[in-house]
Amino acid sequence: MAMKTDSSPSLQPHPHDNALYVHVPFCRRKCRYCDFFSIADADRETMQAVVRAEIDGIDRFADALAVASIDTVYIGGGTPSLLPGDLLERLLARIGGAWRPVEWTVEANPESLSRDFIDVCARTGVTRISLGVQTFDDRLLRFLGRAGTAAHNRRALDLLAARWPGELSLDLIVCIPTQTVAGALRDLEGAVARAPGHVSLYDLTLEEGTPLFAAVRSGECAQPTTESEIEVWRETRSFLTASGYRPYEVSNFARPGKECLHNLRYWRLDPYIGVGPGAASTVPGADGTALRLETTQDLRQYCAADPLSALSVERLSAGALLLEQLMMGLRLEDGIERSRIARRFGAPLEELLGGAWDHWLAKGWVRADESAYACTDEGRLCLNPLLREAAGSISGRSNLKVVWP
Ligand code: SF4
Structure with missing residues (x-):
């Protein structure tokens, strides 16, 4: 259970094997x-105050954890490309001035991607830009409420091709109401023609409380059926595979060596520091536990408070960590290394899950070899029921122990 605290949590120094996420909570408008x-529509003054507080947050976490190196950085949002150039440069320079991450991604949206943005990224050591294209179909972009158009997508991709020396990842959305399989494949053809090293392909999910959720509930538009979602999944996956992209995670495809190292850390449940309003961290606590820290979404409070206080702190139990390890790791094509499970939980997964693993194996939903546990394609389509069964097995174990990270 998470608890609010006004004093700093006790953290275990963790000099190496770190990742940093910075949340930039600004958008031109809400999709x-x-x-x-x-x-x-935040004003410059608000953006400036948040960037200042984020730099302070980076400093405080770095001190508390005695951080000597950061392997990966991800600046996400929100829309980082909406920050004025001088504020973006201030934030990036703080990171680049202290560490040399092997991978450093900044997210951008096509309508706010500028020459200045690209140049600041190149100058400060960013290695990868992730562009939220979503679709090249103007009708669907309007339906989604995106601020950009297909013309913005093309202009941004042209600009990147001309000026950006680093890696490129493109985000696309499929299973949008009224989008056909042929339409989804056309989008992918348009994306692949730009030769990105990495493609993220997300199903449109209906999140409660959003205008789209209300529209579907009121009957304004129909949600795609599960059968059509599976067809889109199979067709798009087969197109990307044939185009040289390996589906290394359920929604992520990469050319060899271009996998997102930062996101792999989340999927492997490795430690990461998160700063910015509403950001989460998973870091080692001084008493040998894993701590999940969450900052406030209240911008005024975020900018006024000490970054390591006023956090919500959750101590993750061994059972919670094991379930999260499965939830994240079984999304990966390569699955979860046996050595990671043995090191963290002290026993093989077959034993930790009681009869559940053998049941899944018999059904053909999972596979295991001498190095890893993974889902089969069929298992990945029924991942939620598998995880519910795993949660039942794990909650019945009272003697579970963990050594993390
Ligand atoms: S989808 Fe991205 S651009 Fe749209 S509101 Fe959300 S964070 Fe902003």
Whole structure:
């Protein structure tokens, strides 16, 4: 259970094997489907105060954990490309001035991607830009409530091709109401023609509380059926595979060596520091536990408070960590390394899950070899029921122990 605290949590020094996420909570306007924390139309003064507080947050975490190196950085949002150039540069320079991450991603949206943005990224050591294209179909972009158009997508991709020397990842959305399989494949053809190293392909999910959720509930539009979602999943996956992209995670495809190292850390349940309003961290606590820390979404409070106080703190139990390890790791094509499970939980997964693993194996939903446990394609389609069964097995174990990270 998470508890609010006004004093800093006790953290275990963790000099190496770190990742940093910075949340930039600003958007031009809210998309109809989005439940990420971001606000529309913030003024410069607000952005400046948040960036200042984020730099302070980076400093405080770095001190508390005695951080000597950061392997990966991800600046997400929100829309980082909406920050004025000087504020973006201030934030990036703080990171680049202290560490040399092997991978450093900044997210951008096509309508706010500028030459200045690209140049600041290149100058400060960013290695990867992730562009939220979503679709090249103007009708669907309007339906989604996106601020950009297909013309913005093309212009941004042209600009990146001309000026950006680093890696490129493109985000697309499928299973949008009225989008056909042929339409989804056309979008992918348009994306692949730009030769990105990485493609993220997300199903549109209906999040409660969003305008799109209300529209579907009121009958304004129909949600795609499960059968059509599976067809889109199979067709798009087969197109991307044939185009040289490996489906290394349920929604993520990469050319060899271009996998997102930062997101792999989340899927492997490795430690990470999160700063910015509404950001989460999973870091080692001084008493040998894993701590999940969450900052407030209240911008005024975020900017006024000490970054390591006024956090919500959750101590993750061994059972919670094991379930999360499965939830994240079984999304990966390569699955979860046996050595990671043995090191963290002290026993093989077959034993930790009682009869559940053998049941899944018999059904053909999972596979295991001498190095890893993974889902089969069929298992990945029924991942939620598998995880519910795993949760039942794990909650019945009172003697579970964990050594993390
Ligand atoms: S741009 Fe991204 S973060 Fe902003 S509202 Fe749209 S989906 Fe949400």
